[in-house]
């Protein structure tokens with residue numbers, strides 16, 4: 666499976682909606698104003714898009730009722746969607 670271009674590096678144990686991601690290209694240095702490096706700032710659009718996609722799909726299907734094969738297909742579709750998006754936007 667292709668990389669998404671970032672990895673999950675921390676999840677708040679008390680609130681799982683809060684998490685930190687790091688771009689694969691992150692150089693580990695914050696900007697002088699304390700904000701994330703340009704590579705990490707760049708992934709926020711991708712992550713927001715993924716979150717929107719996920720929420721729109723949830724409205725139509727309850728994944729509890731999908732078979733393993735259907736879940737695999739969903740995952741493949743998702744990768745394709747994300748990759749198409751990356752190609753279009755050059756992320």
Ligand SMILES: [Zn+2]
Pocket residue numbers: 687688690691692693694701702703704705706
């Ligand atoms: Zn970074």
